[in-house]
Amino acid sequence: MEGDIAEMGKFIGAGLATIGLGGAGIGVGHIAGNFLAGALRNPSAAPSQLPNFFVGIAFAEALGIFSFLIALLLMFAV
Amino acid sequence: MATETESVGFAIYPMDQFLVTKWFCNDDAASPINECTSNIHWYDITNVTVWLALTVLAIAALLMLGTRRRAIVPSRSQSVAELLYGFVYNMVEEVTGHEGVKYFPYIMTLFLFILFANLLGLLPMSFATTSHVAVTATLALMVFFGVTILGFVRNGIGFLGMFWVTSAPLAIRPILAIIEVISYFVRPLSHSIRLAGNLMAGHAVIKVIAGFATLAVASPVVIGAVAAIYGLELLVAVVQAYVFTILTCVYLRDAVGSAHH
Numbered sequence: 099m100e101g102d103i104a105e106m107g108k109f110i111g112a113g114l115a116t117i118g119l120g121g122a123g124i125g126v127g128h129i130a131g132n133f134l135a136g137a138l139r140n141p142s143a144a145p146s147q148l149p150n151f152f153v154g155i156a157f158a159e160a161l162g163i164f165s166f167l168i169a170l171l172l173m174f175a176v
Numbered sequence: 177m178a179t180e181t182e183s184v185g186f187a188i189y190p191m192d193q194f195l196v197t198k199w200f201c202n203d204d205a206a207s208p209i210n211e212c213t214s215n216i217h218w219y220d221i222t223n224v225t226v227w228l229a230l231t232v233l234a235i236a237a238l239l240m241l242g243t244r245r246r247a248i249v250p251s252r253s254q255s256v257a258e259l260l261y262g263f264v265y266n267m268v269e270e271v272t273g274h275e276g277v278k279y280f281p282y283i284m285t286l287f288l289f290i291l292f293a294n295l296l297g298l299l300p301m302s303f304a305t306t307s308h309v310a311v312t313a314t315l316a317l318m319v320f321f322g323v324t325i326l327g328f329v330r331n332g333i334g335f336l337g338m339f340w341v342t343s344a345p346l347a348i349r350p351i352l353a354i355i356e357v358i359s360y361f362v363r364p365l366s367h368s369i370r371l372a373g374n375l376m377a378g379h380a381v382i383k384v385i386a387g388f389a390t391l392a393v394a395s396p397v398v399i400g401a402v403a404a405i406y407g408l409e410l411l412v413a414v415v416q417a418y419v420f421t422i423l424t425c426v427y428l429r430d431a432v433g434s435a436h437h
Binding site: 149152153155156159160163164166167170174175 | 190191267270271366369370373374376377380415416418419422423426
C-alpha cells in the first residue's frame, strides 16, 4: 500500500496488535502458576502431568503468537 | 514492504531471511526482489529444497548410521536414536492407547522431521523451512485429512457422533454441534500457524536484536541478548515439535477411539 497515511496506519496497527501479547503472557503464567501450585502439593504426581502442562502452554501461547503474526504482517508484508 | 528497497533509518530488514531464493543463482543486486527471488518454477532448486533435503539426510544419518552396529551397549548416536524412539513410542502409546500404536511410524516421522527442521533452522546463515506456512500447512493438512478419513473408515458414519455432545442438555446440543464442527475445522489452521508463527517470530526477533549491533555502543549488550534469545529459540524449537506431535496424537485418539464412546 502506498501513501503516507497508509504507512502511518501500518505502524499504528502493528502497535495495537501487540496488545494481544499481554493476554498470552497472562494465560501462560496462569497455567504455569497452577501447575506449580499443584506440583508443590503433590510432587509425585507432577511428572505425569507434564504433557498436559506443555499442551496447555502451547494453546495459550498460540493465540498470542497469532496477534504477533498480525503485527509482523502489517509491518512487513502489507 | 519494508525490505531493502526503501531506506528506513536503521537498515534492519528482518523479513529478508524468509525469502525463497533459487539456490544456483548469484545476484548481488542490493534489492532482495531480484532475479533470484522472482520467477521461481516448481522445478527450480531453492533454498527450501536444499534445507528440506538436509533435514531428511540428517534424520537418516542419525537413525541409520547411528544404529548400524546394533550394539548391546549403545554408542552415543545409537543411544540418542533409541532415546528418541522410546520417547515418541511412549507418547503415542500413552495418548492414543494401545490401538493407536500402529500409527507410530507416521507420528515418529512427523516428530523427527519437525524437530530437525526447527533445529537446522537455528544454525547461523541457514534457513528455517518450518517458518513458512506452506510447509507447516502441508503437515497440518495431512494430519487433518488423515485423521478425518481414518475416523470415517474406522467408525463409519458414527464418527459424526463426536460432534453430538451427549453430556449436555438436549436443548443446547444443536448449538454445541455447530460450535464443535467449527472448532474441528479450525484445528488444521491453528496447528499450522502455531508452528510457523512461533518460528517466524523467533527468527525475526533474533534478526532485529542482532541488527542493533550496528550501533557500536550497544554491541556487548546485544551479544548477550542474542545469546539469551537463541537459548529461548532452542527451547521453542524442541517444545513446538513436541506440541505438534502430541496434538496429532490427541486428534488421532479422537478419531480412533471414537469407537469406544
